[in-house]
Amino acid sequence: MPAATLNDIARALGVSKMTVSRALRGGRHVSAEMREKIEHAAQELGYQPDPDMATWMTRLRRGRKAAAPRTLAFIWAEREAAETGRSSWSRQLLLGAQRQAQKLGFQLEEFHLAARGMTGRRLSGILEARGIPGFILSPLVSRSRGHVSMQWDKFSGVVIGLGYARPQMHRVHHHHYLGMMTALRMLRKQGHKRVGFYCGSTINERMFRAWSASFLAHHPLPAPGGLLVLRKSPSRADFLDWLKNEKPEVVIDSGHVVMDWLRALPAARRPRHVTLAWRADYPDVPGIDQQADALGAAAVDLLVAQYQQNERGIPAVPKIIMTEGLWRPAPGAGKRAQA
Numbered sequence: 001m002p003a004a005t006l007n008d009i010a011r012a013l014g015v016s017k018m019t020v021s022r023a024l025r026g027g028r029h030v031s032a033e034m035r036e037k038i039e040h041a042a043q044e045l046g047y048q049p050d051p052d053m054a055t056w057m058t059r060l061r062r063g064r065k066a067a068a069p070r071t072l073a074f075i076w077a078e079r080e081a082a083e084t085g086r087s088s089w090s091r092q093l094l095l096g097a098q099r100q101a102q103k104l105g106f107q108l109e110e111f112h113l114a115a116r117g118m119t120g121r122r123l124s125g126i127l128e129a130r131g132i133p134g135f136i137l138s139p140l141v142s143r144s145r146g147h148v149s150m151q152w153d154k155f156s157g158v159v160i161g162l163g164y165a166r167p168q169m170h171r172v173h174h175h176h177y178l179g180m181m182t183a184l185r186m187l188r189k190q191g192h193k194r195v196g197f198y199c200g201s202t203i204n205e206r207m208f209r210a211w212s213a214s215f216l217a218h219h220p221l222p223a224p225g226g227l228l229v230l231r232k233s234p235s236r237a238d239f240l241d242w243l244k245n246e247k248p249e250v251v252i253d254s255g256h257v258v259m260d261w262l263r264a265l266p267a268a269r270r271p272r273h274v275t276l277a278w279r280a281d282y283p284d285v286p287g288i289d290q291q292a293d294a295l296g297a298a299a300v301d302l303l304v305a306q307y308q309q310n311e312r313g314i315p316a317v318p319k320i321i322m323t324e325g326l327w328r329p330a331p332g333a334g335k336r337a338q339a
């Protein structure tokens with residue numbers, strides 16, 4: 001018996017094929033009652049969507065966008081334009097997202113929630129008025145909790161990063177647990193045992209304590225104890241006291257917070273420095289390159305998938321997609337350091 005088609009469902013209910021198609025794709029222009037009838041009829045008749053047709057329709061949409069690209073938004077949640085321009089990580093993140101959007105037939109435009117006079121409600125109105133159907137929200141850098149007040153039900157949305165902010169949307173983030181595990185594995189191969197981790201507690205909490213958990217689970221020593229330091233307000237004095245008391249051979253940090261503090265020390269008292277947020281503008285500090293461009297591209301992939309499936313609003317089951325980083329040795333490091 002041949003599989004049921006959209007026409008079969010339409011004839012059975014006395015509606016148009018377009019109405020059936022919209023209902024099965026979750027279109028907003030079909031009433032909940034009619035959508036339920038159509039879904040029930042599709043199940044009764046044994047309808048199965050054609051994956052080849054879905055692929056063809058995606059290609060057709062991309063072809064149309066090539067002439068007039070649909071605009072998607074990249075919203076900086078906290079950083080203003082001048083600040084994002086100074087951050088190599090932010091520029092890499094945006095560039096990766098823009099390249100992937102262009103590859104898929106879209107264009108990406110920046111917006112800033114921190115701009116003077118801007119609010120989530122006002123920005124939502126701007127996006128809606130311009131026909132922008134979805135946005136990517138940048139990481140919440142300064143906080144791990146809170147609420148971002150966009151009009152989520154009107155858009156497809158993806159949030160970069162974790163944290164306890166509400167609402168819970170589809171999210172893309174770097175695999176921080178694996179990043180710490182990789183850094184410790186590389187240092188253990190190089191013979192280091194007294195490896196310390198100095199980090200702000202807010203950023204560690206924002207990623208569900210992935211760094212501290214991985215540090216304790218994979219440290220070369222069975223009981224690292226005081227080598228793990230999480231501070232709400234990291235300070236130079238506190239850091240130097242920790243160095244004096246614990247004497248780590250290597251200091252891992254979450255960015256480049258301790259760089260200036262370390263460089264001010266005499267070479268004989270200076271431990272090695274490894275970062276979990278490697279940057280091309282500080283190539284002499286080895287560590288984990290989070291590949292922010294891959295993170296931006298993954299966010300676009302997830303956003304475009306929602307748009308093409310006509311998914312809007314807060315998802316019933318949020319997805320979390322993780323991207324991996326790369327170990328970047330210091331220039332001139334020997335084979336053992338790069339192992």
